[in-house]
Amino acid sequence: MSRYRYGAYQGGPDPLEPPYDIRSALDAMGDSVLEGSSPGEALRALLRRGLPGGRDRRARRGLDELLRQVRQRRRELRERGRLDGVLEQARALLDTAIGQERAELFPDPSDEARMREAELDALPSDTAQAIRRLSDYDWRSPAARATFEQLKDLLRRDVLDAQFQGMRQALANPDPQAMQRVRDMMAALNDMLDADARGEHTQEDFANFMREYGDFFPDNPRNLEELVDSLARRAAAMDRLLASLSPEQRQELAALMAQVMEDAGLAMEMTRLGEALRARRPDLGWGTPERMSGSDPLSVSDATAALAELADLAELEAALAQDYPGASLDDIDEEAVRRALGRQAVDDLAELRRIEKELERQGYLQRSGGRLELTPKAVRRLGETALRRVFSHLEGGRRGDHDQRDAGQAGELTGSSRPWRFGDEQPLDVVRTVGNAIRRNAQNPTGDRSVKLSVDDFEVLETERRTAAAVCLLVDLSYSMVLRGAWGAAKQTALALHSLVTGKYPQDAIQIIGFSNYARVLRPTEMAALDWDMVQGTNLHHALMLAGRHLDRHPDFEPIVLVVTDGEPTAHLQPNGRSLFDYPPSRQTLTLTLAEIDKMTRRGATLNVFMLADDPRLVSFVEEVARRNGGRVFAPEAGRLGEYVVSDYLRMRRG
Incomplete structure (x- = not known):
């Protein structure tokens, strides 16, 4: 038998992985x-x-x-802390060493002891200058000599680590060979940078350098550019450290660092490196001060690391x-x-x-x-989403279906029945009706075997009608819709209705008409990305003219006209095709608009209006529309506009 092994697919993207859900x-x-x-x-x-x-x-x-x-x-x-911590720490160790030396000299009555005390009294207050003066001092106290060596060792490791991350570990137990290796590394690094500036550097040169001195660079750079970037960021951070101190502190710390580099024999190489790094990365904000508000003192290395991280975070x-x-x-x-x-x-x-x-x-x-x-695909998705949101708020009813359940004798039987209601014209369901009477009589036996029918016994057969409808949704796009916060709701309503009609009931013919100073037919892709124009005019007259043409193209369809607006008509179309705006509305605007409404009535189209404002002029106009046409008036909140429009469409399609 063949042997099979199963594992993760290795030939690229998994061909069976489901598409990313966007x-x-x-x-x-x-x-x-x-x-x-x-x-x-x-x-x-x-x-x-x-x-x-x-x-x-x-x-x-x-x-x-x-x-x-x-x-x-x-x-x-x-x-996190203060940037002058190294000065405080160095001064504390220096004072400790001097105190230990004075304690050793005090019991000695000789002139030499007094001379040494005088020399200690004459030390400058500047920490760096005091350390330079004491570098050749012959300490009488072994404890003071050990403290002073601890101070120099701390400064050497701290200052070097501020430039080369990981130097503390390399110099944990310094000896002449370790310091010589540091000097060799600095020289090799500068030579490599010079060779790169001349265009003579190779990746092999970098690999050789890292094999020899890679322990000084724990971040393990992969090439010279990564190494330069790391070193330059720390050098720039140290430069910002100095810029962030007071002039006195800056001078004292700079002198202290220079003394450390000079004692280590690295002053010249460090100067070369600093100049090369600044030239290669002048964009790192050299000399830009940074404010630190902590109370704990930070070492040079820790302060430099904090400032480097602050610079990275700023970028x-x-x-x-x-x-x-x-x-x-x-x-x-x-x-x-x-x-x-x-x-x-x-x-x-x-x-x-x-x-x-x-x-x-x-x-x-x-x-x-x-x-x-x-794309059209995206607009269809937005319409479907808008429709789902509408139906998620509708209560009861048959969601999304608008089959007529009261279609009379011409309807098509569905196979189910329901209790009879006054005015029903559907066929009588004889079997269910008689069965209801028998069950009712059995519960109240009187000895009479005849079946007596009651009104509550009657059931009718459900029928449905799937007539096509010509649907017109007229949406006000004037600037006032934006001011009232109804702009998005109106577009979402248009998309939801369009998605309902075209997706589930393609036999219906829907047209979305937007109107402001002029009216125009809107395609779905236009509705989604439609932006408002700061224009004057609510030209319902023009919108009704376009809607009438749509209904006339479908004379055998059931006409449905829905109007969404937040203001009375303030513009009409003139014989020359230009829009005329007038506020308050002119008599001619109202007369022409009402004439188009009368035409809708003669077409047999019920015109329902959704008011998004309660201005007296608008209310008066809409009441006149309802009186002339027989349609209904709704006053929904903008957030529930979609529910009202879709529900009303379904209600009218059910007769």
Whole structure:
């Protein structure tokens, strides 16, 4: 028999992996698009908010949350300690050594002891100058000599570690050979930088350098550029450390560091390295002061590390803010995110980057002239989502179906029955009717075997009618809709109704008409990305003319006209085709608009109006429309507009 082994697929992306579910991201974008944002703006808003969680996936942090955490980390670092800690620590050790020496000299009555005390009294207050003066002092006290050596060793390791991360471990037990190796490393590093400046450096040279001196660089750079970047950031941080101190502290610390480098025999090589790093990375904010508000003193190494991290966080904060021209998620350094916020933040960032690519790959977004646009597939999805939201708020009823259940003798039987109601014209369900009477009589036996029928016994056979309807939704697009916060609700309603009609009942013919100073027929892709214009006029007259043409093209269809508006008509179409605006509405505007309503009545179209405001003029006009046409008037809140419109459409289709 053949032997089979099963394991993870290794030939690239898993061919059986389900497609990336981008629909929730598109739905989240849709709300912004319907409120008037462009697809590009809606996508950026989604990236800032992050992805909502679901049953099978966890929520993903957006750029705003990552930015908040970066800023919190910066505050924590600033409160970590004081930058002058090394001066305080060095001064404390120096004072300890001097005190131990004085304790040794005090019992000695000789002139030599008094001379030594005088020399100690004459030491300058500057720590660096005092250490230089004492470098050749012949300590009488062994304890004082040990403390002074501890001070020099601490400064040497601390200052070197500030430039080369990991130097503390390399110099934990310094000896002449260890210091010579440090000098050799510095010389080799500078020679390698000079060779690179001449164009003579190779990757093999770098590999040889790391084999020899790699223990000085625990971050394990892969090439010279990574090594230069690491060293330059720490050098720039040390430069900012000096700039952040007071002039007196700056001078004292600079002198102290220079003394350490000179004693170690590294002054010349360190100068060469600093000049080379500054020349290669002048963009690192050299000399920019940074404010630290903590109370604990920091060593030079710790202060430099804190300032280097603060600089990295500042760059990361700027990248996450995305508030500069041409900003892109590709500008955000994943390694910087990992260092600052951890691995999970990198995963969240990768998920955000994937959104835009998947929206384009799966056909929801397309680029035209450098701009993002919604595709018809995306608009259909937004319509379906809007419709689901509408139905999620509707109570009872048959959701989404508008079959006529009271269709008379011409209807088609469904196979079910229901209790008879006054006015029903459906066929009588004789079997169920008689059965109801027999069961009722059996519960109340009187000895009479005859079956007596009661009104409650009657049931009729359900029938349904699937007549086609010509549907017109007239949506006010004037600027006042934006001011009242109804803009997004109106567009969402139009998409929901369009999705219902075209998706489940394609026999119906629907037309969406938007009107402001002029009226125009809107395609679904236009509705989603439609932006408002600051124009004057509510030209219902023109909108009714277009709706009438749509009904006339479908004379055998059941006419349904729905109007969504927040104001009375203030414009009409003139014979020359131009729109005339007048406020308060002119008599001619009202006369022409009501004439179109009368035409709708003669067509047999019931015109239902959804008012989004309660202005007296609007109420008066709408009441006149209802009186002339016989339609109904609704006054929904903007957030429930979709429920009212879709419910009314279904109600009228049921007769």
